[in-house]
Amino acid sequence: MKKWTAFLSNLMMWFICPVALAGWMSWSVLMYWDSNHTLFDSGWVSADNKQDRTITIKHSLPSAPTEVTMWFSPSPNGEPEYLLNWSWSADLSGNPVTIAANRSSVTLNIYKGVPLHGVWDPLSGWHQFSAGYFRVIAR
The missing domain is CATH 2.60.40.10 (Immunoglobulins)
Structure with missing residues (x-):
């Protein structure tokens, strides 16, 4: 149970979306959440x-x-x-x-x-x- 609690308390979520730039497809990080910061x-x-x-x-x-x-x-x-x-x-x-x-x-x-x-x-x-x-x- 302690391992899961530690894992969940350090959970980071990234929201990533595709972005078209001059005909090239790239990825952009839109938002970052970290429970420890x-x-x-x-x-x-x-x-x-x-x-x-x-x-x-x-x-x-x-x-x-x-x-x-x-x-x-x-x-x-x-x-x-x-x-x-x-x-x-x-x-x-x-x-x-x-x-x-x-x-x-x-x-x-x-x-x-x-x-x-x-x-x-x-x-x-x-x-x-x-x-x-x-x-x-x-x-």
């Missing part, structure tokens, strides 16, 4: 690109995060939400330009010269936002 979720943090700025999000982790996942949404309730990835130029996909992390915070650097964020849809093309919300999930 703290997970930080910032909730939705308001942002805009009216001026060059830094958004500092304080986290509750015991050290600098080793894994960070970021999301963008044009609405405060997170619907729809878009995983941040930069496979396109900054003038299309936008901010944050730089993401930094240390033992107390995650910092997003926003450049006013590009959209706050841009998303592409095959039916309607590019949608670019000058205001919206970022969410940081880290461990």
Whole structure:
């Protein structure tokens, strides 16, 4: 029974999905859960690109995060939400330009010269936002 308890207490779950990139199929890890590690979720943090700025999000982790996942949404309730990835130029996909992390915070650097964020849809093309919300999930 002790072996099963130890196994279950260290259980890790990975959610993996296929991602098509330029005609190639690859795999992307979307979420990671480990019962022995703290997970930080910032909730939705308001942002805009009216001026060059830094958004500092304080986290509750015991050290600098080793894994960070970021999301963008044009609405405060997170619907729809878009995983941040930069496979396109900054003038299309936008901010944050730089993401930094240390033992107390995650910092997003926003450049006013590009959209706050841009998303592409095959039916309607590019949608670019000058205001919206970022969410940081880290461990």
